[in-house]
Amino acid sequence: MATLLHYLNQHCVNFAPVGLSSTHLLYQRAADVLFMMTAVCVDTPGGPESMLLRNVPRPQPEHGEVLIRVHATALNRADTLQRKGLYPAPPGESEVLGLEAAGTVASVGPGVRLSWGLGDWVMTLLSGGGYAEYVAVPEELLMSIPTHLTVYQAAAIPEAWLTAFQLLHFVGRGANVILDCIGGSNWERNVACLATDGRWVLYGCMGGKTVTGDILGKLLSKRGQLLCSLLRSRSLQYKADLVRAFSERALPHFSDPTSSPCRLRPVIDSMFSLDQVADAHRHMEANRNMGKIVINVMNPQ
Ligand SMILES: NC(=O)c1ccc[n+]([C@@H]2O[C@H](COP(=O)([O-])OP(=O)(O)OC[C@H]3O[C@@H](n4cnc5c(N)ncnc54)[C@H](OP(=O)(O)O)[C@@H]3O)[C@@H](O)[C@H]2O)c1
Numbered sequence: 001m002a003t004l005l006h007y008l009n010q011h012c013v014n015f016a017p018v019g020l021s022s023t024h025l026l027y028q029r030a031a032d033v034l035f036m037m038t039a040v041c042v043d044t045p046g047g048p049e050s051m052l053l054r055n056v057p058r059p060q061p062e063h064g065e066v067l068i069r070v071h072a073t074a075l076n077r078a079d080t081l082q083r084k085g086l087y088p089a090p091p092g093e094s095e096v097l098g099l100e101a102a103g104t105v106a107s108v109g110p111g112v113r114l115s116w117g118l119g120d121w122v123m124t125l126l127s128g129g130g131y132a133e134y135v136a137v138p139e140e141l142l143m144s145i146p147t148h149l150t151v152y153q154a155a156a157i158p159e160a161w162l163t164a165f166q167l168l169h170f171v172g173r174g175a176n177v178i179l180d181c182i183g184g185s186n187w188e189r190n191v192a193c194l195a196t197d198g199r200w201v202l203y204g205c206m207g208g209k210t211v212t213g214d215i216l217g218k219l220l221s222k223r224g225q226l227l228c229s230l231l232r233s234r235s236l237q238y239k240a241d242l243v244r245a246f247s248e249r250a251l252p253h254f255s256d257p258t259s260s261p262c263r264l265r266p267v268i269d270s271m272f273s274l275d276q277v278a279d280a281h282r283h284m285e286a287n288r289n290m291g292k293i294v295i296n297v298m299n300p301q
Helices: 002-010 022-035 077-083 151-155 158-171 184-193 215-221 236-249 274-285
Strands: 036-042 051-057 065-074 100-108 121-125 134-138 142-144 177-180 199-202 225-228 268-273 292-296
Touching: 022 036, 036 274, 051 274, 065 121, 065 151, 077 274, 100 134, 100 151, 100 158, 121 151, 121 158, 142 236, 151 268, 151 292, 158 177, 158 236, 177 184, 184 215, 268 274, 274 292
Parallel strands: 177 199, 199 225, 268 292
Antiparallel strands: 036 051, 065 100, 065 134, 065 292, 100 121, 121 142
């Protein structure tokens, strides 16, 4: 029992109240290991210091869902907005931060149709919940990790690459397209270089949300189309179609260079452990990253 207690102590965040017998303690540890997990929680929206590691109930996979043992997740700008209370999780989705994850299949819920097996290495787009040891996700959003990629490289793929693929192939199809994540501060340059009948796809506002000037007149004179896109709030069906198209047309190019002439690779800027998540957010908010910031969830030191 002492060995088991030691194991359970190693795998739990919370300690039981003083005064419980070792048997009670053992049962509590066993329940924690089976049903609880460590996750990054934000009780009060604010700066990076507002993120806390908590022992919380482990999600259970519902109909058509798969439970992932998260080995790695990655940061997105939207996480910093959510942390500040400016971009809440869509209704019904996990309030834990994290829009992507990579890891292994831990269990499958009822009604899962695709052939995911326990222990399969997968990566996934999420509406939330990636900064945690486990996350439940609709099976249609899972992708196999391409051969020759590490789980950390895989965690750097879903959100950025599905966004780029979506903008190129689903939203702004064709020639003469501007893909713009800056917005406000760049609007005059964008409208000036927009081709007649061109499409300007706005998917972020890193340069501000407010414009002053004759943006509508200039857009009209070019017969330009201003399109706006957010991935997180799209329907499950849209995301499933996107994941399928990306898996068929782009994912093979991440594999072994000898099997693919045009190899794609995720760019990792830096790696942090889950208990360094506040430093990871500070790194992003100081614009010091060039590529993805990955969080190693599995090995917290
Ligand atoms: N709509 C969607 O579905 C969707 C999905 C994913 C991401 N996004 C959004 O897309 C944006 C970019 O995300 P990301 O993951 O690509 O971020 P990232 O890897 O951190 O890159 C941000 C880039 O923007 C540049 N930048 C930042 N502020 C700028 C400013 N005021 N003027 C000009 N350039 C500026 C940075 O340039 P420097 O390195 O020179 O600072 C950097 O190259 C974010 O706003 C994110 O929320 C939207």
